[in-house]
Amino acid sequence: xxxxxxxxxxxxxxxxxxxxxxxxxxxxxxxxxxxxxxxxxxxxxxxxxxxxxxxxxxxxxxxxxxxxxxxxxxxxxxxxxxxxxxxxxxxxxxxxxxxxxxxxxxxxxxxxxxxxxxxxxxxxxxxxxxxxxxxxxxxxxxxxxxxxxxxxxxxxxxxxxxxxxxxxxxxxxxxxxxxxxxxxxxxxxxxxxxxxxxxxxxxxxxxxxxxxxxxxxxxxxxxxxxxxxxxxxxxxxxxxxxxxxxxxxxxxxxxxxxxxxxxxxxxxxxxxxxxxxxxxxxxxxxxxxxxxxxxxxxxxxxxxxxxxxxxxxxxxxxxxxxxxxxxxxxxxxxxxxxxxxxxx
Ligand SMILES: Cc1cc2nc3c(=O)[nH]c(=O)nc-3n(C[C@H](O)[C@H](O)[C@H](O)COP(=O)(O)OP(=O)(O)OC[C@H]3O[C@@H](n4cnc5c(N)ncnc54)[C@H](O)[C@@H]3O)c2cc1C
Numbered sequence: 053x054x055x056x057x058x059x060x061x062x063x064x065x066x067x068x069x070x071x072x073x074x075x076x077x078x079x080x081x082x083x084x085x086x087x088x089x090x091x092x093x094x095x096x097x098x099x100x101x102x103x104x105x106x107x108x109x110x111x112x113x114x115x116x117x118x119x120x121x122x123x124x125x126x127x128x129x130x131x132x133x134x135x136x137x138x139x140x141x142x143x144x145x146x147x148x149x150x151x152x153x154x155x156x157x158x159x160x161x162x163x164x165x166x167x168x169x170x171x172x173x174x175x176x177x178x179x180x181x182x183x184x185x186x187x188x189x190x191x192x193x194x195x196x197x198x199x200x201x202x203x204x205x206x207x208x209x210x211x212x213x214x215x216x217x218x219x220x221x222x223x224x225x226x227x228x229x230x231x232x233x234x235x236x237x238x239x240x241x242x243x244x245x246x247x248x249x250x251x252x253x254x255x256x257x258x259x260x261x262x263x264x265x266x267x268x269x270x271x272x273x274x275x276x277x278x279x280x281x282x283x284x285x286x287x288x289x290x291x292x293x294x295x296x297x298x299x300x301x302x303x304x305x306x307x308x309x310x311x312x313x314x315x316x317x318x319x320x321x322x323x324x325x326x327x328x329x330x331x332x333x334x335x336x337x338x339x340x341x342x343x344x345x346x347x348x349x350x351x352x353x354x355x356x357x358x359x360x361x362x363x364x365x366x367x368x369x370x371x372x373x374x375x376x377x378x379x380x381x382x383x384x385x386x387x388x389x390x391x392x393x394x395x396x
Contacts, residue, residue, distance in 0.1 A: 055180075057183070061186035063309065082164055092149075102327045127389070136389025148237060194311050198296065203293070263278060315358075
């Protein structure tokens with residue numbers, strides 16, 4: 053089946069859906085409130101399942117060529133001692149958000165995306181067969197068609213940025229009420245992120261100073277990044293997730309990506325799941341004779357799986373930034389990752 057679709061939001065979810073639907077024979081129009089593609093952006097880790105989705109979207113080779121490919125990761129404590137290792141069999145391609153979005157945008161005709169077009173809650177789209185809400189965590193499409201607010205504060209705040217030198221491997225350091233991560237990314241750069249349980253607003257508004265304050269006693273790998281933050285753009289945001297207690301589709305309106313299932317970033321899965329949503333939706337529309345049954349099929353395929361991930365990511369966010377019991381936590385994680393017994 054094919055028809056005409058309007059997609060609200062030109063992020064990873066919206067652009068991936070546009071490509072997948074066009075490949076399935078649909079006419080596609082995308083509206084985004086932004087004036088154009090935002091330059092820069094930190095790294096997104098693309099897990100193997102997301103690489104398969106990118107394969108279907110016809111952009112995997114380009115992403116592979118440019119991305120940093122990491123295998124495994126080290127989990128450290130603030131002294132730099134190893135808590136455990138994620139085995140090298142688990143690998144990810146780390147690519148900048150800009151490169152991923154550009155690759156998807158390049159697969160669309162120039163007039164498919166209409167920038168500077170904000171969706172307003174009074175907007176109706178009677179001429180379209182399908183309306184896709186891909187407008188992110190605070191989705192207006194979701195609020196308009198599903199009603200109640202479903203964003204849940206995680207009580208943590210994230211910081212992230214990029215510095216201009218290479219890093220060989222992925223590490224994440226867990227301390228008391230805080231974590232700090234470092235990964236390679238494309239073009240020989242280093243991607244870093246931090247998460248604090250207490251929002252330090254009020255102690256200092258300047259994020260670099262605030263991070264130096266929070267992590268000054270941590271191991272040299274973290275301090276080396278902190279020393280390079282002067283003049284670096286730092287993204288700072290309070291974290292939320294979304295738990296929608298309803299199917300992801302209503303009538304001919306469907307939610308995709310963060311609009312449906314925004315999650316804590318601790319598993320590095322939000323963008324990956326958005327790509328899987330996009331190809332699953334296109335496949336359902338291709339298989340089913342009508343939009344309503346296709347959207348039911350999409351919901352059955354994606355809602356249980358993504359809800360589980362939202363729950364797990366939320367739990368991991370809480371564990372990784374725990375303020376109490378960190379010795380027991382570290383021992384338990386060490387045992388889990390090495391198979392040895394808990395000794396702390
Ligand atoms: C610190 C951090 C690290 C992360 N790391 C990873 C990672 O390593 N791997 C991974 O897979 N995921 C990661 N994620 C998650 C990932 O960033 C998101 O899941 C992903 O960007 C969601 O894409 P989206 O298209 O659904 O939403 P968005 O990227 O938010 O895009 C929504 C789009 O909709 C537009 N929009 C919003 N409102 C309107 C409106 N009213 N009208 C028109 N347009 C509108 C916006 O301008 C935007 O372009 C991370 C997230 C964070 C916070």
